[in-house]
Each structure stands twice: as structure tokens, then as C-alpha cells.
Amino acid sequence: MSLSRRSFIKLAGLGTVGTLLCPPVALAAGGVDAANGVAMLYDATKCIGCKACQNACKDWNRNPPELDPSGLYDAPLELSADTWTLIQLYEGNGERSFVKLQCMHCLYPACVSACPVKALQKSPDGPVTYDPKRCIGCRYCMVACPFRVPRFKWDAVLSVVTKCTFCKDRLVKKLGPACVEACPAGALAWGKRGALLAEAHQRLSENPGQYVNYVYGEHDGGGTSVLYLSSVPFEKLGLPDLGHEPVPALNDFLAPIILPTIFIGGVLTLISARFLSGRRGSAAVGHKKEH
Amino acid sequence: MPPKVSKRKLSIPYSFYVLGALTALGVVLSIYRLAMGLEATTNLSDHYPWGLWIGLDVFLIPVAGAAFTVSAISHFWNREDYHRILRPAVFTGLLGYVSVAVILILDLGRWHQFYNILIPNYINLHSFLEEVALSVTLYTMILILEAAPTLLERWNLRLPIHFIERNILLIAGVGILISTVHQSSLGSMFLLVKHRLHPLWWTPILPLLFLLQALFGGVATAGVVVKLTLDKLGLPLDAGLFRKINKLVSILLALYLILRLGDLAVTGELGLLFGAGGYSLLAWGDLLIGCAIPLLILLSRFGKRAEGVFWAGIWIVLGIFINRVTISWIGLSAPPWATYVPHPVEVLSSLGILAGAVLAYLIVARFFNLFPEIEHAHHQ
Ligand code: SF4
């Protein structure tokens, strides 16, 4: 009796539980060609807060306004199913800055790792796309996105996930993203990510003192396709400090190995358990007459 | 009626009507939910994309682990005494997983294409949710096979029974492997939300913690269910078995508690047990209710008796509830202005589904033979 209980603990420990403790290591480089993918640069110091980008986005995507109490203005307070990009104002410590929110089109998107049915995908040219024909509406993407970008159309019987598309439907027509083309102040630019990064660093070096000396999105969370320049610390603008490791690194490292490890460990555990207990001569079970 | 069924099994007790009414309400509300959409029937929002339903699912899965744990000990560790409680454990598991599946469907915003999780070229191998969803589907079918003989023997359908019994090691073995994988994958799902889950709960060893919870939680649940059923049927309790359950659960629970505290110590987060307001309180609830109290009960003299194992099991299940609901809902950060209190439809539909599961179990316990060996010995 005690022998076999000991073997239970030992085998369960070695075979299944122990193998789970794989070292958390960063994932191998993903398949994205970061430098040549499309990207966007938002320079908060140039933004005048006119919300032309926000309205252009609504126009192009035929999203309805979210009216303020007077019923006169489209005045969304946060990203929503109807508002895929948004200008917000930060004011504090005598500092003041606008910030533009939208999907960051991450190089290593957590939403893409999360989605069970590949409704969200990273296209090789940069944008992270969404396919409602695949989506089951589990909302794991909303929980997983570190920028809290995906929103849900709650008021529909069959909901959809919504977010900025990087105007993929305009890119195919050789048009730029609607928001970028609408900006009257030169705060937005789009193009290849490599070129935009060079441009951003050039602005930093030519205007020292005017900016926080950092391009947000270059490495954050593994890198994003929307890059930010600002005079105000990025955290105050609501851009989280994610470190440089890709957000889904641990997930993507474990996903392919955990299943085979447990299966192999489990099969060995079960077989040896059966073998050891059987040899001890305890009563065989499982083939009882039950009538 | 077969002669075996004694008279006490024939009257329909009052509780059946209550549970039946709740189940009917659950069915009506579920249909209402699917027809009306999520906004009309839930208080979920962009800031609380997951709520009561997901919380319940993440809680029920380790509880339904009663089936794979007892099945493993009984079939592969050849434990005669555990084999005597295999049937109630399997039905607990089956009804648990069916509840999980129904609740999950209610939660899905695009439930009409739920089958997409099965379409091969849609399957995302990086998604632990996909792994869980596939496993739950597959394992529910395995549990149906494992449970079938209990039902089929009532009508003496020997052919399918013999087929299942002949292959029971294979069927049970695959079920155990799938369970081990998805019980841990359920924890892996939350690795991805490090930026959002409170540090008292986020840890890279989540998959291990979830698996351990399923092991001790599953066995403890089996103990609770078996004690209740035997009492109800007026059958004798096997004191030796409950002592064994005590020992197994205490060891796994102690290991779990050490890992929880050790993890907080290693990451220097023990301080959060005090300074983090409501979260500190939740963590204390989680650790005291789910670990310390049941462990003390199990180690006491009272804990060696069936009643002790029963009460320890109740605390353990409660603790798992607190822990899992925190990880999948309360512990996920939201802006301070956002609130979420489950909508009555969320609450009542969940109650109805759980009532349905309990009712189904009671029907099986009353009209079928959950304890062939014990009944046999008892009536001799
Ligand atoms: S910002 Fe969020 S939704 Fe957009 S690609 Fe990154 S993870 Fe996905």
C-alpha cells in the first residue's frame, strides 16, 4: 500500500507536474518583416487636438457618432465599437498634450496569440486584421490586448469585435489611412516602419529638449506599428510600460511544448503506475461484473 | 420495473420539483439570452469583457476534475476502494462539463459559429483557449462513454456496455491525458494577461497551480459528492476510503499552498497581502478559506472521519471558487469608473443550469445504480 502511494506521488511529480515548470524564455523571432511593414508615426507635440483624424475614421468606416448630451457633437470619451481612433487630452503638472489612441498593430500581437480561431491575424505587410466569419465572440482578445484596444458591439444580437483596421481597404487602393490623410497639422505620417523610425530619431536629435528622448513603440511590448513622439512622459498619455519583451513571449513559448510534454509525461506516468500497482498484486479493477 | 429497484426510489421528492422549476427557468432565460444579445441580458462591457459566466466556467472545470482524478487512481493505480466511487465521480465530471459547455455558449457573442473551434485550418495552436475549448468538447464525449454503462445496464444493453468495458483503459487513459492538458492550459490562458491580472495572482507557474487545484479539488469534490450520495441512499460509508482521500488531498493541498506562498516570496510580493486593499482581502480569503482552513480540518482528528473530509471539501471548493473568479474576472484590472455587477439574467441562468446538473445527478442516483459494489455488499 505505502509503496504504491509513494510511487503515485513520485510518478505524478516527475511525469506530469515537474515537466510543466519549463523555464520562461523569450520566443524565437517572429516571421514579421518589421522594417518594411506599414506603420504610422504620431507626433503629439504637433497635434492640435482638432479630431479631424477621428472624424475621418468615422466617415471612412461609416461609424455613427456618439453624441454628447446636447446632441450637437460627436463626443466619444473612449474607444468603442463606433470609435476606432480617439484624441484624448492629458493635462497635469503644468504639462499638456493630446494623444491619439487606436490599435497599435503590434509586431507580436497578444490578440493574435489569444484568438482561438485565427479571426485576428497579423498580415505580413503590417496590419492586424479581423475576420467576423471566424470569430466566436469569446472576447479573449479584449482581455489579452495590453492597450485595451479591441471593443465589442454589445448591442447586437450577434456581436462583433471592432478595432482600427489600418485602413487595409484603403491601402489596396493605394490610399493612405484615412486619419493620416485628414491631419491638417502634420502630426501624423505613415509609411514603412523602418523609414518612420529613422524620421522619428531624426526629429529627436534635431530638437533636443522638445521631446522625451524616446520613440514609444520602437521596442515596447516587442515593437508596434504605431510610433509615438511626445513631450510628456508616455505613461501619462496612457501608453503602458510593457518592457521590450514581446507581450505573448511566454505564451508562445509554452504553447507548442506544453501539450506534447504533458502527453508524453502522462502516458509514461499512467503506464508505470499501472505496471507498478499491478505487480504489487492489488485486485484488478475495471472489468467487474455489474449484474 | 426491474425487481432491483426498491420502493424508496420510486416516490419523487419535493426537491425535484424545485430543481425542475429552476432548470426550466434556466432554459427559458438561456433562450432569451441567445435571442436578445449580450447587452440586453448581461452587464458586461468593454472594461469587463469577462464576468460571472467565464468565472463559473473557470471554477467548474477543476471541480469537474472529480472524474479524471478518481478515474486515474481507480484504473491506473488499481485502487479497489476508489473504484467503488468511480460512478458518482464520473457523473459529477460529466454534469460539470456539460454545464461548462452550456454556460460557455451563453457567453459567446457569436455562438452561432461555435463550431469554428473545430475547423482544422482555423485552429490557433498558440491559443490556450483553443486548447481548452477542444479539450472540453472531446473530454465531454469521453465522459459520456464512461458514464454510459450506468445508464445502459438499466435496460440490459450488453453489447455497448461490453464494448466500453473492454476498452475502458484506453477511454479513461485518453480522458486523463486530455484532462491533465486542459486543466493546466486553463491556467496558461492567463499567462497572456500579465499586464492586467493582479500580481497577487499572476505568476508564470499558473499552469502548475491550476493543475494542482484540479487534482486536490477534483478528489475533494468526489469526497463531498460521494458522502452526500451515500447518506441520501442510506448506504454505509467506507471510513478507510475517506482516510485515503484525506491523505491525498492534504499532501496536494499543502504542496499547492507552499507553491503559492513560495511564489509570492520569490517575487517579493508577500507585502501585497497587506497593502493592496480589497485585493489583499481576496487573497486572504483565497488562502485561508481554500487552503489553511481545509488543511487544518484534514490534519485534525475530525478530519480523518468522513464528515471531516466532507467539510474540508466544502471549504476547498469555496476557495477554488474565490480563486478562479478572481483570476478570470475580479482580479483583471478595469478603469476605476467602470463597474460590473452580474445582470439578473446572468445570475438566474447560471443558477438554472447548475440546478439542472444537480437534478440530473439526483435522478441518476435515484433511478440508476451509482454504487454497484457497495449496494451489492450492503444487501447481502
Ligand atoms: S494593440 Fe491590441 S488589438 Fe492592436 S494589434 Fe496590439 S494586441 Fe492586437
Ligand code: SF4
Ligand atoms: S472575440 Fe473573436 S476575435 Fe476575439 S479572441 Fe475571441 S474569437 Fe478571436
